[in-house]
Structures are given as structure tokens and as C-alpha cells.
Amino acid sequence: MKRLRSKYTTILIVLSLVLSTGLQAVWLSQLFSAQQKQLKDDIEHFVSTTAQAQMYRSVTSFEKPKNLPRVKQLFLSPQWAQLRQAFDNMKALGISYNFQINSDDDSTSVSMNFSLKDKPAIERNRGPATTNTGLTAAQLSTVDSLSLVAMKKEVAAGLQQMGITSPIYYNLYNYSMTGLRGGDVPKGLAPAYASKKYLYGIQEHYRYQLILPAINNVIWYRMRYYVASCLLMLLLTCAAFYFIIRLLRNVRLYADAKADFTRNMTHEFKTPIATVSLALESIQKYNLAEQPETMQNYLDISRHELQRLDLMVEKALNIGNEKDAEIPFNTELYDVQTGLQQVITSMQLQLLNSGSEIVFKPSAEPCFVFGDPVHLTNIFYNLVENAIKYSGTGLVLDISCACDDKTVTISFKDNGPGIDKIYHKNIFDKFYRIPADGNTHDIKGTGLGLYYVKQMVERHGGTIKVKSEPGNGTCFIITLPAAS
Numbered sequence: 001m002k003r004l005r006s007k008y009t010t011i012l013i014v015l016s017l018v019l020s021t022g023l024q025a026v027w028l029s030q031l032f033s034a035q036q037k038q039l040k041d042d043i044e045h046f047v048s049t050t051a052q053a054q055m056y057r058s059v060t061s062f063e064k065p066k067n068l069p070r071v072k073q074l075f076l077s078p079q080w081a082q083l084r085q086a087f088d089n090m091k092a093l094g095i096s097y098n099f100q101i102n103s104d105d106d107s108t109s110v111s112m113n114f115s116l117k118d119k120p121a122i123e124r125n126r127g128p129a130t131t132n133t134g135l136t137a138a139q140l141s142t143v144d145s146l147s148l149v150a151m152k153k154e155v156a157a158g159l160q161q162m163g164i165t166s167p168i169y170y171n172l173y174n175y176s177m178t179g180l181r182g183g184d185v186p187k188g189l190a191p192a193y194a195s196k197k198y199l200y201g202i203q204e205h206y207r208y209q210l211i212l213p214a215i216n217n218v219i220w221y222r223m224r225y226y227v228a229s230c231l232l233m234l235l236l237t238c239a240a241f242y243f244i245i246r247l248l249r250n251v252r253l254y255a256d257a258k259a260d261f262t263r264n265m266t267h268e269f270k271t272p273i274a275t276v277s278l279a280l281e282s283i284q285k286y287n288l289a290e291q292p293e294t295m296q297n298y299l300d301i302s303r304h305e306l307q308r309l310d311l312m313v314e315k316a317l318n319i320g321n322e323k324d325a326e327i328p329f330n331t332e333l334y335d336v337q338t339g340l341q342q343v344i345t346s347m348q349l350q351l352l353n354s355g356s357e358i359v360f361k362p363s364a365e366p367c368f369v370f371g372d373p374v375h376l377t378n379i380f381y382n383l384v385e386n387a388i389k390y391s392g393t394g395l396v397l398d399i400s401c402a403c404d405d406k407t408v409t410i411s412f413k414d415n416g417p418g419i420d421k422i423y424h425k426n427i428f429d430k431f432y433r434i435p436a437d438g439n440t441h442d443i444k445g446t447g448l449g450l451y452y453v454k455q456m457v458e459r460h461g462g463t464i465k466v467k468s469e470p471g472n473g474t475c476f477i478i479t480l481p482a483a484s
Helices: 002-060 068-075 078-093 137-161 216-222 224-285 292-317 336-346 348-354 373-391 449-459
Strands: 096-103 108-115 129-132 169-174 180-183 206-212 332-335 357-361 368-371 396-403 407-413 463-468 474-481
Touching: 002 137, 002 206, 002 216, 002 224, 137 169, 137 206, 180 206, 216 224, 224 292, 224 348, 292 336, 292 373, 332 336, 332 373, 336 348, 336 357, 336 373, 336 396, 336 407, 348 373, 368 373, 368 474, 373 396, 373 407, 373 449, 373 474, 449 463
Parallel strands: 096 129, 357 396
Antiparallel strands: 096 108, 169 180, 169 206, 332 368, 396 407, 407 474, 463 474
């Protein structure tokens, strides 16, 4: 059932990410299309406006126009652009058209005429208007050429301001738009944008069309903040799901570890109970009442084991309490070497039963710290018991103590199987146990011993570290502040 729920959770998360990514992609695609249309409209409006401006300049190049403000008002107005567009579109209906511009001393007139004939007029490649400008044909041709140069220059400058850096090409069509008359578009080019065809001067014989090979880079640049926000949203979504999955996995592992703790706690309780039972049995069996010193030794062992059992029960009751600082803590001057000797003495029965040996190397100088005697003693119990438990028969445990003015250093070095380096970082975690044979444990335990040791060492202001390699035994080194 757990695997099934985990499987469905994974599928749901993947589907959510795919759906979120898909929705973001659709939104960006629609936004791209809208931005593309807007950019094309902006370019079209700019080309149209530029063509209008060129028409006005061509009119003001006449010798006779005197009423320039009114001329400007006409040829630069949007109404003129609409009128000219409608006038040009009449050709699609088969209607011939003509308009004239005449200038004299006091006025400039524009005449627009339509002609409906029974037969279509023969197409002639000529200009759109007859004029009375006061300019010769050569002068008009020069004005036409200069208008085209100015048109291309202004279009290039305007497009650059829009952020368009791609090459700029153009086509020239005759006035009636029936044939291509010039331009610089490379052969075979598939344009990304082609404008409408605009007259750029009253006297021009040609229409100008802007050709752009690429505009998408400008669109993506305009959308950069939207794209960044989409990517950020997807990144945050992925990060949120990642941390949720990681949290759920840690919760599941924590729950499994607590279940494993419950299964193994009974076994852990049996060890001190068995030691006390063995001590009491020995007192009765060998009639140690007549040997007060030996009996007292066994009674001391029993007392220490019962204290350890009490601490294990306390840890079990506080297993859901993360605030370890609430564990009772009574500080006093503590002789580390005396505490170690006491632990070694109380473990004699277990050492005999397991065929183990402890070699204690005390310091020549007394080593004192300020700490809780109960917790410090239990730190030593845990490390000795772990060595016996995991090293098997034939254990030789070297315990040494050294001190100086600032620190007291205690080391526990065994000749056991050792611990792989990949586990060094995790062995002090709550409920963590080094796996053997995959995910099974061939030695019963709670996974709380080393966690408790590390917490208590740190509460005493000290540190603990491990040095171990597979096949070379394990060494735990505790450093505590010396009493001053």
C-alpha cells in the first residue's frame, strides 16, 4: 500500500509539472503571437508615416507652393493616408483613376478623378499625376531619387530605435503595383515581414515595400521579463515539489525508524536485565554473602545496570520530544578516569560472556571536567557496549585518557570490522543504523546510542569524531573542556 501511494504521488507530481510546463508554454505561445502582431503593426504604421512625411517633403520641394502650413496639414494628416489608400484600392475594382497637383502663387491644389470605362484601360508605366510644379523633368527625377534615399535612411534609423538589428531590404513596384521594378532583396529570401506598398512622393513612379528577414529576436527581447518569470515559476515549482518529496521521504524514513526502534527496544532492555539477573544469580549460587567484597562488586554492577535501564526508559519516553535540552542535567566536578574505571568494572560480566577484553590506559595526571556524572557515565557505557556488540568475539578495546590545561581527550579504539567512510556522517543521526546485507540489520539496536552520545558530548561543550576504515577497527575520540 505504501509503495502504491508513493507511486501515485510521483505520478501526480510529474503530471502537475508537465501540466504547469504545458500551460506556461501555451501562454508564452499566445503572448508571442500577440507581440508578433503588435510589432508588425508598429512597423507598418512607422513605414506608412515615413512615406507620408516623404510625400510632404516632395511637395515642399516645388518652387511655387506658398501655403506650406496648409500643405503640411493635408499631407501629414491620417485622413490623407486613408484617402490615398482608398484611392489606390479602386484599381482592384477595375476603375481607372488620376489625380493632379498644381501650384501657383497663392495656392496648391490636388485633383482626384475616377473613370469607369466599358473596357479596361491599357496599362501604361507612367507616373500617377500630372503636375504644375515649376520643375523640369530632370529636376523631378532628382527629387524622386533623393526621396528614395531619404526614405531608406529614415526607415533604417526608425527600425534601429525599435531594436531591429537584422538586415533591411526593400522592393520597388511601379505605381499600379503590377510589376517589380527594383530593390535589393536577395534571391530566394523568405521574409519574416513584408510591409504594404507605399508611395513615398507625389511625383514618384514607384511604390516602396519594406522587407525584413527576421523579427523574432526583437519579439523575444520584448518578452524577456515574461520568459524570465515563466522560468522562475517553473523553477520554484520544481523546487517546491523536490522539497516536498524530500520531506515526505524523510518523514517516511523517520516513521520506519521509529517502528524499528519499537521492535528492537525490547531486546535493548534485555541486556541490563540479563546482567542484573546474572549478578543476582551468581550471588545466590556461589553464596557470596560470605564474600562481602565480591558481593558488593556484583551489587554495584547491578546498580549501574539499573541506572542504565532507567536512562533507556527515559529516552524511550522522550522519543517524540526533539527538545533534548529538557533532559535533566546536573553539573558537578567529575573525574573522567574514575568514571571510565567504574564503567569497565561494571561491564566485566558482559566482557567475560563475549570473550572481550578492555585495555585501559589512564593519564598520569587526574582529568577533571564539569559535567553530569550520569550522562558522562552513560556516554562511556554506550561506546563500550557498541564495541562489544558490533565487534563480536575476540574484541580488544583500547581506552585511553589524556588531558592538558584546556582539554580532556578520551579515545575508544577497537579491533572490530570498522565502518565505511560513507557512513561516518550519518552514524550520529537519530535512529540511523549502518545497513548490513542490503537494508537488513543482523544486530539488534535502536539507532539512538550514538545520537545520544553526540548530543550529550555537545551539551558538555565537547566534540566527538570517528576514525574508521573497513577491516581496521573503529576509533571514537571525545574531547571535553577541562575543569579549571
